Structure formats: C-alpha cells, structure tokens
Amino acid sequence: MRGTHEQADQAPYRGVTLWRRIADDFEQAISTGTFRGGDRLPSEAEIAGRFGVNRHTVRRAIAALAERGLVHSERGSGTFVSSGRLAYPIGARTRFSEIVGGAGHEAGGRLLSHAIEEAVPDIAERLGLAPGSAVIRLDVLRSADRIPICHAASWVSAERMANAASVYRAKRSMTKTLAHYGIRDYRRAMTRVTAAIGDAVDAERLRLSPGRPLLVVDSVDVDSHGEPVVTTRSRFAADRITLVVGT
Amino acid sequence: MRGTHEQADQAPYRGVTLWRRIADDFEQAISTGTFRGGDRLPSEAEIAGRFGVNRHTVRRAIAALAERGLVHSERGSGTFVSSGRLAYPIGARTRFSEIVGGAGHEAGGRLLSHAIEEAVPDIAERLGLAPGSAVIRLDVLRSADRIPICHAASWVSAERMANAASVYRAKRSMTKTLAHYGIRDYRRAMTRVTAAIGDAVDAERLRLSPGRPLLVVDSVDVDSHGEPVVTTRSRFAADRITLVVGT
DNA sequence: TTTTATTTGTCCGTATGTATA
DNA sequence: GTATACATACGGACAAATAAA
Numbered sequence: 233m234r235g236t237h238e239q240a241d242q243a244p245y246r247g248v249t250l251w252r253r254i255a256d257d258f259e260q261a262i263s264t265g266t267f268r269g270g271d272r273l274p275s276e277a278e279i280a281g282r283f284g285v286n287r288h289t290v291r292r293a294i295a296a297l298a299e300r301g302l303v304h305s306e307r308g309s310g311t312f313v314s315s316g317r318l319a320y321p322i323g324a325r326t327r328f329s330e331i332v333g334g335a336g337h338e339a340g341g342r343l344l345s346h347a348i349e350e351a352v353p354d355i356a357e358r359l360g361l362a363p364g365s366a367v368i369r370l371d372v373l374r375s376a377d378r379i380p381i382c383h384a385a386s387w388v389s390a391e392r393m394a395n396a397a398s399v400y401r402a403k404r405s406m407t408k409t410l411a412h413y414g415i416r417d418y419r420r421a422m423t424r425v426t427a428a429i430g431d432a433v434d435a436e437r438l439r440l441s442p443g444r445p446l447l448v449v450d451s452v453d454v455d456s457h458g459e460p461v462v463t464t465r466s467r468f469a470a471d472r473i474t475l476v477v478g479t
Numbered sequence: 480m481r482g483t484h485e486q487a488d489q490a491p492y493r494g495v496t497l498w499r500r501i502a503d504d505f506e507q508a509i510s511t512g513t514f515r516g517g518d519r520l521p522s523e524a525e526i527a528g529r530f531g532v533n534r535h536t537v538r539r540a541i542a543a544l545a546e547r548g549l550v551h552s553e554r555g556s557g558t559f560v561s562s563g564r565l566a567y568p569i570g571a572r573t574r575f576s577e578i579v580g581g582a583g584h585e586a587g588g589r590l591l592s593h594a595i596e597e598a599v600p601d602i603a604e605r606l607g608l609a610p611g612s613a614v615i616r617l618d619v620l621r622s623a624d625r626i627p628i629c630h631a632a633s634w635v636s637a638e639r640m641a642n643a644a645s646v647y648r649a650k651r652s653m654t655k656t657l658a659h660y661g662i663r664d665y666r667r668a669m670t671r672v673t674a675a676i677g678d679a680v681d682a683e684r685l686r687l688s689p690g691r692p693l694l695v696v697d698s699v700d701v702d703s704h705g706e707p708v709v710t711t712r713s714r715f716a717a718d719r720i721t722l723v724v725g726t
Numbered sequence: 727t728t729t730t731a732t733t734t735g736t737c738c739g740t741a742t743g744t745a746t747a
Numbered sequence: 748g749t750a751t752a753c754a755t756a757c758g759g760a761c762a763a764a765t766a767a768a
Binding site for chain 1: 564566569570571599600601602667670671672673674675676690691692693694717720721722723724725
Binding site: 496497498532533534535536539553554555556557 | 754755756757758763764765766
C-alpha cells in the first residue's frame with residue numbers, strides 16, 4: 233500500500249485498461265502479503281482519489297478481484313481480503329471429509345452420476361486389473377460450506393465393490409463406502425498434480441467462470457495389504473484451494 | 480506422414496478451416512505413433528508443399544499444436560514432437576538439477592535478474608526474519624533440454640548471504656550457492672501448490688501462449704538445524720510437467 | 727574457423743467471407 | 748442495407764538461429 237500504487241495513472245502504461253491496472257496492483261499487493269487475509273482495503277473513494285480515477289473505475293477493479301475470490305465487499309463496512317484459500321493437505325492419509333470438517337467447514341459430497349465401464353488401460357493399471365475389466369465410476373461433487381471445491385471421478389473394481397454407487401449415495405463419504413466393503417484403513421499410494429483450464433462443463437459444475445484454472449490431481453489409494461482399492465481424478469477450483477504437500 | 484495428408488485440400492471437407500485440418504492431421508499422426516516424442520516434423524515449407532497451402536497456413540496449424548504442448552519449434556532447427564510431461568517429484572529433498580539431470584535431461588538455470596528488497600510480511604515470515612529485513616531476490620529461469628520449465632523467484636537473507644546473486648551466476652545452481660555459504664544440506668520444509676493463468680510476462684519467459692495454465696509452487700527450504708534458508712515461488716508451465724508428490 | 731544452406735520468426739501487404747453493430 | 752471488425756488464406760521479404768560443409 234505504497235510506492236507503486238500512486239504511479240499507476242502515470243502516462244501510457246501499455247494497452248491495459250485502467251481498472252485492470254488497479255486490479256493487478258491490488259492482486260500484487262495481496263499476493264506479496266502487503267494485504268493479508270481479513271485486512272480491510274481502503275474505501276473505494278480513497279482508492280479512487282489515490283489513483284486519480286472515478287469511483288466506478290475502482291468498483292470495476294474490485295468486482296474483478298471479487299469474482300476471483302480474492303476479496304469480498306460488505307455494504308456499509310468495507311472491502312476485505314478473503315482469508316486465504318482452503319488449505320488442502322495431500323499426504324499419506326488424505327481424506328476429504330476429515331480435511332474439510334477438521335478446518336471447521338461443512339463438508340459435502342454429492343453423487344452426480346455413476347456408471348459401469350470397461351477399464352481403459354490407464355485406469356486398469358492403477359487398480360491392478362486387466363484392461364477391460366468392469367469398473368464402477370463415481371462422479372462426486374465435493375464442497376465446503378456449500379461452495380463447490382472439486383469434481384472427483386473415482387473408479388473402483390466392480391467385482392470387489394458391487395453396488396458401490398448406492399452405498400456411496402447412502403454413506404455420502406468415500407471412507408465409509410470403502411469401510412462397507414471391509415476396507416477399514418487405506419492410504420494414498422500415488423499422487424500426481426497438474427493444472428488445466430476449466431471448460432464449460434467444469435464451470436457449470438464448480439460454479440466458476442470458464443477459463444479459470446483447475447488443479448488436476450490423479451491419485452491411487454491402497455488398502456493395508458498394498459492392494460489398490462480406488463483411483464481418482466479430482467478437478468479442483470484452483471482459486472479456492474491450496475494443496476499443502478506432505479503434512 | 481502419408482496418405483490422408485494430400486487429400487486435405489480436396490473439395491469441401493466439412494466447415495473446417497484449412498489450418499485446423501492440417502493440425503488435426505498431425506495430431507492424429509502423433510497420437511497413433513507415426514511421429515513419436517523427439518521426432519522432427521517436416522519443415523514448414525515441405526508441409527506447405529505437400530498440402531498445397533501457403534506456409535503461413537501451416538504456421539497457424541503448428542501454432543495450434545504448440546499451444547497445446549504437443550510440439551515445440553526451434554528457430555533454425557525445426558519443429559519437434561514434445562515428449563510427455565516431465566515428472567517432477569516434490570518431496571523432502573527436491574533439487575531441480577538432480578530431478579532433471581537424473582531423468583537424462585539437460586538441466587539449465589539462468590539468472591534473469593536479482594534485487595535487494597525489503598521483505599514483505601509473507602516472505603519475512605517464511606524466512607523467520609523481521610518484516611522489512613533486507614532480502615536478496617533471485618529470478619531464475621529453469622529449463623530441461625532447452626525447454627523452459629519454470630520461472631522461480633527465490634528470496635534469501637541479505638545478511639546471511641551477501642552477494643548471493645553473483646555466487647548463483649557463477650555456480651548456476653541453488654544447491655551449490657547454498658553450499659558456498661556453508662549450507663551443506665537442506666530439506667524442503669513447506670510446499671504449497673496452486674494454479675494460475677499465465678499472463679503476458681509468464682508467456683514470454685516460459686515461451687508459452689498467454690492463457691495457458693501454470694502450477695504455482697511456494698516452498699521453504701531449511702538447513703540441518705531447521706533454520707529457513709531460502710523461500711521460493713516457482714511458476715511451472717503446467718503443460719510441460721506433472722508434480723509427483725511424496726516419492 | 728568460416729561459409730553456406732536450411733529453417734523458423736516476424737514483418738509488410740492483399741483479398742475474401744462472415745458475423746456484428 | 749451499410750459500415751465495421753474479425754478470422755482466414757495467400758504472397759513476399761528479410762532477420763535470426765542453427766547445422767552442415
């Protein structure tokens with residue numbers, strides 16, 4: 233909140249619009265820690281004065297930040313930096329319900345759809361099955377405090393876990409579903425992370441704007457004997473979470 | 480690289496543009512194994528001749544493939560099929576040169592710029608310093624086989640590691656730079672992963688198209704006493720790597 | 727080591743069809 | 748209907764990087 237801010241209205245900057253410059257400036261300030269979670273931004277009028285622009289221009293910048301979840305405005309009170317993204321630990325004992333519930337949030341897992349498929353080579357290899365084996369696919373939308381966090385497609389052996397879909401629908405938890413089939417404990421054996429751009433389907437499911445980034449996490453969970461029990465591809469709204477490795 | 484190619488300019492094909500037909504054709508050839516990772520495509524002029532189109536049309540097709548990470552062009556040399564994503568393990572002993580070198584690739588680390596800054600609260604906290612302490616920021620472009628992999632901004636204490644920039648420039652390795660200051664061993668104490676969309680600066684530095692996804696990795700390395708020595712924010716071209724957790 | 731040919735990158739231009747205001 | 752903007756496609760010229768002679 234000093235230095236570079238007041239320079240933004242100087243001379244031609246690039247071909248960038250005024251509101252975008254202001255938004256970029258605040259994003260930088262937030263990302264570098266000049267503003268931290270919970271901090272109140274200066275009032276719209278004060279920002280407008282500092283940049284020498286109309287208050288509506290500031291509002292456009294704030295709207296852009298709010299859309300991405302960086303800040304949220306409260307009428308009569310001010311605009312506040314959103315407390316950071318939900319920390320999502322990924323390690324040997326990654327369990328969605330514990331992660332979200334443990335952080336004091338309300339965990340949700342809604343079964344969107346399910347199907348019986350023939351395992352493609354990739355899925356078969358991860359589950360230690362022959363290619364073409366029957367597998368059950370569960371499409372789950374996970375949320376925290378009613379806000380969608382990720383869409384997870386999970387595959388389990390249809391032979392080992394017949395009716396997995398109806399079990400999940402009743403239990404609303406992967407941990408409890410696995411327990412129903414006698415798997416009392418499991419651990420994460422493989423985790424791979426990459427990123428992608430959300431398409432229209434992602435946008436609709438996760439309630440975000442198309443073009444926003446996703447974290448794509450491929451994982452395999454194994455039982456206490458080291459046998460694979462479930463493999464999952466999760467698509468996280470990157471704006472809403474941070475993966476925390478190895479805790 | 481035969482058969483269907485020469486038919487592309489035949490009659491109405493669908494409502495599909497010329498360049499897209501050519502791109503689709505090469506995508507198919509790559510996916511079916513006609514071209515494999517590392518293979519060189521025919522020159523733009525040769526492709527243009529074969530399809531009976533202008534070289535610019537071929538360039539448009541190649542640009543589309545390059546944007547998706549399927550191929551990459553090198554001026555004066557040719558256009559090459561990209562081999563799959565580089566597996567990038569992140570764990571307690573994450574060292575870029577070992578990861579990339581160990582996979583049989585040529586590791587590169589070029590110091591783009593450096594500066595002395597006052598630590599913003601976030602950086603200070605990670606390094607265990609008082610906010611406003613002098614820190615040295617090193618901006619490094621890391622690459623594998625001449626292909627940019629990530630841009631890393633690292634911060635170290637200016638008091639503990641004066642002249643870190645010139646040391647890094649000589650050693651071309653963070654591990655060796657830390658060793659120069661008596662830090663013989665270090666380990667990863669914190670790793671956080673999120674995703675973002677590459678802006679124009681990222682695009683230029685990493686030689687990718689604006690709008691492509693990035694993996695943003697924040698990390699802290701500590702010495703054998705548990706004292707923080709360096710914190711880094713790396714921006715990886717997500718199309719080119721997969722983070723492998725905990726191996 | 728120097729030269730030369732090849733190959734991609736970037737710029738100039740022209741023309742045409744299509745969707746939009 | 749008209750004007751504007753945009754994407755497509757073509758043609759040419761030269762610069763810059765590379766590899767081979």
